[in-house]
Amino acid sequence: MNPTTDRNQQLFDRARALIPGGVNSPVRAFRAVGGTPRFVQRAQGAYFWDANGARYIDYIGSWGPMILGHGHPRVLEAVQRAVMEGFSYGAPTEREIELAEEIAKHLPSVEMVRLVSSGTEAAMSAIRLARGATGRSRIVKFEGCYHGHADALLVKAGSGLATFGHPTSAGVPPEVVQHTMVLEYNNIAQIEEAFATHGKEIACIIIEPIAGNMNFVRASVPFMKRCRELCTQHGALLVLDEVMTGFRVALGSAQSVYAKSLPGFQPDLTVLGKVIGGGMPLAAFGGPRAIMERLAPLGPVYQAGTLSGNPVATACGLATLKEIADPAFFPALAQKTRTLVDGLKGAAAEAGIPFAADCEGGMFGFFLLPELPRNYPSVMQSDSPRFGRLFHGLLDRGVYIAPALYEAGFVSAAHSEDDIAQTVQAAREVFKTLG
Numbered sequence: 001m002n003p004t005t006d007r008n009q010q011l012f013d014r015a016r017a018l019i020p021g022g023v024n025s026p027v028r029a030f031r032a033v034g035g036t037p038r039f040v041q042r043a044q045g046a047y048f049w050d051a052n053g054a055r056y057i058d059y060i061g062s063w064g065p066m067i068l069g070h071g072h073p074r075v076l077e078a079v080q081r082a083v084m085e086g087f088s089y090g091a092p093t094e095r096e097i098e099l100a101e102e103i104a105k106h107l108p109s110v111e112m113v114r115l116v117s118s119g120t121e122a123a124m125s126a127i128r129l130a131r132g133a134t135g136r137s138r139i140v141k142f143e144g145c146y147h148g149h150a151d152a153l154l155v156k157a158g159s160g161l162a163t164f165g166h167p168t169s170a171g172v173p174p175e176v177v178q179h180t181m182v183l184e185y186n187n188i189a190q191i192e193e194a195f196a197t198h199g200k201e202i203a204c205i206i207i208e209p210i211a212g213n214m215n216f217v218r219a220s221v222p223f224m225k226r227c228r229e230l231c232t233q234h235g236a237l238l239v240l241d242e243v244m245t246g247f248r249v250a251l252g253s254a255q256s257v258y259a260k261s262l263p264g265f266q267p268d269l270t271v272l273g274k275v276i277g278g279g280m281p282l283a284a285f286g287g288p289r290a291i292m293e294r295l296a297p298l299g300p301v302y303q304a305g306t307l308s309g310n311p312v313a314t315a316c317g318l319a320t321l322k323e324i325a326d327p328a329f330f331p332a333l334a335q336k337t338r339t340l341v342d343g344l345k346g347a348a349a350e351a352g353i354p355f356a357a358d359c360e361g362g363m364f365g366f367f368l369l370p371e372l373p374r375n376y377p378s379v380m381q382s383d384s385p386r387f388g389r390l391f392h393g394l395l396d397r398g399v400y401i402a403p404a405l406y407e408a409g410f411v412s413a414a415h416s417e418d419d420i421a422q423t424v425q426a427a428r429e430v431f432k433t434l435g
């Protein structure tokens, strides 16, 4: 588009003068795919419109929260009503209890909940609680899993097994990550060895059950089973980071998906965000009473927040959770997501493009690879320049997918069969140009 008339470009130029990279969260900047980020003017249902007035079918949905689509009437009404009653009080409200009840109702592993404002804060606080409850310092995370940007979690794998990781960000001193062990996702031998050598020092394993921050990679059932067993055996806590998967892949979240293959499976702590706020800044962590009561003001583990349990955010989250609790909701969403994924697979096959895809509930991922990867190094094999062409081809045809290879995709209840069919048709056209 002509730069003198492209409103997105104009806004991007203005933004870059004041905001580092022009964005307030790095992936929005399109650096992995090139081009000008689309500045959103408004959104409704399954669509958003950019600053030029172009419409896109939205498959990021605020990176997961917008499971009902944008501007769902009952959510809108709840938020409008809440706003009229005040924005924030710094004192408790009934709605916080209702939201905690709604979360606990669907997650048998959660007896008590603490509400916070972002997934980062929730994961960071869950780790502090795990350390406080066990009296241990070491934590185990897996390469390719993202748990927000708290210092101790911004770590990449070191070389060799059971060495400690290296900071992935400047500004994180090595001393701050010295207790963080980074292991390969889905590698049972590594996690066994880590516990054999350091079992008594490990406070917790933190894991994305379906890793949505390396696109879409499932923890295998035997791997999850082994993580659970090792934690139990060694007195460590299993922390499931369900910020992305929580209330997104199933009403019972990813833990309910694993419980189908592993009867009785439960994490010790669960970290939530995204969908539970319905698009407002709200996140949470929860678990059994005996652990959660270690938190201040009852226990010695400090945690607090000025805007925690914000009345507008809880209204939005609660209204969202009530909608998705309809028994017909997830089967319909999962069916739609499956139709999209199957359509994309078919379109890629017609064009002879290597393509593998997977989905659960309203979350999906695809790779320009002949088969689904199982860990971060294999995700890295994906064809990045080709992905960039696919991304822009779809964008030109009014389909907005995540502007990076390492991100999952999201379908909402507002996506119609026609939206899905248009998306598959757009992909069919683009795949033909990728050969």
Ligand SMILES: *Cc1c(COP(=O)(O)O)cnc(C)c1O
Pocket: 117, 118, 119, 120, 121, 123, 146, 147, 148, 149, 208, 212, 213, 241, 242, 243, 244, 273, 274, 283
């Ligand atoms: C998004 C995400 C986070 C971080 O949440 P923010 O609200 O962005 O701080 C943490 N963990 C997982 C698995 C996520 O997907």
